[in-house]
Amino acid sequence: MTSWFLFAAATEGGLFDLDATLPLMAIQVVLLTFILNALFFRPIGRTVEEREGFLATSRADAKQKLAQAQRLEADLTSQLKEARQKAQSLVVDAEQEMDRLYRSALAAAQAEAYASREKARREIDRESKLALDQLVADADRLGDQIVKRLLAAT
Amino acid sequence: MVPLPFSLPFAALEVGQHLYWQLGGLKIHGQVFLSSWLVIGALLALVVAGTRKLERDPSGAQNLLEFLWEYLRDIAREYIGEKAYRDWLPFIGTLFLFIFVSNWGGALVPWKLIHLPSGELGAPTADINTTIALALLVSLAYFYAGLSRKGFRYFEYYVEPTPIMLPFKIVEDFTKPLSLSFRLFGNILADELVVAVLAFLVPLIVPLPVMFLGLFTSAIQALIFATLAAYYIGEAVHEEAH
16 A cells, blocks of 8 residues: 555556547447447337337327227217117008007998998888887788678678 | 564555567567556457347346446437437447446456566556546537537637627636546556555555555446546536526
8 A cells, every 4th residue: 555646646547647548448438339220229229110100100090990880880979879769660651550450440340330220220120110010910810800890790 | 674584575665667568760669558458358358248139028138238338328319318328328428438348448457467578467457547538539529510510619618698708618628537547547546556555564464454545446447437427428418508
């Protein structure tokens, strides 16, 4: 342990001993710059920038796809709504149709029943009238005969 | 002086001593290069492991690297601006990663276990040569950025908003690298010294809080250096809205 700070006090050595180390170190660092540029900065930069580009394009792609999907979804939803409405109106139509058919069938059946009942009643009326007429005629004839026999007897 | 019953293995403290290598007629600090190679090796190992097969769904080390990339890109984009940051991201990022791994390597790797004939291993950024080299690179970078983007119109920057600013802006060109290099150098060296001195005085427990503080400082210094470098470059390429 001599002195710690040999500020170039000796003929050789010292902290501020400048010599050919300086330019050689500079050349070495310049060479290192070129080597690192070729081995590190350029390939890594290319990789990172390619990835950034890839991410940007995939993002744009995904956004576009999402928009397309949303458009499709809205489209399908409106179609579905339309179809539901159509189905609903079809059901209503069918119900009305059925009701109408039922009513007309019922009316026809009622009318037919009424008609046949009417006809039967007219038949009965006609027969009873006929029978009544017959009876009246018979009664008249019998009355005449009775009258004739009584008159004859007296 | 009472002799200790056992010799402490971490007790020696050397500052300002270097392992000199001769390179032609030039002297260089061997320990700085050794540790910087380890730092660069660690960085390259991480990078190679993380980019071996890149996937869209990241896993393992790729996650870490992507996090780092985005962190550095945010710094560069925020301070340099949307138009020019791509050109300077590798430089800013390399500065940050190199300084950060150097600082943390200096604090976390048990360098003392490796004995050198002279000097000792440590963070490469604790050597003034490294920090001045980095700071001068930043100066060159912002001059180059300004001139290449705006041509000689770059020098309008010196007289905006008023020509009174000219001397200050010229002085700034010198103080920028000076402050960058000395801030980094001083912080990292001071951290290493404080830890070493505390470890020298009280080898157990006591240095731990300072070590954690050192890790925090190291990370902050790397961020500050990279942020300021980005800011200077951004200032140079900034277009005034006329």
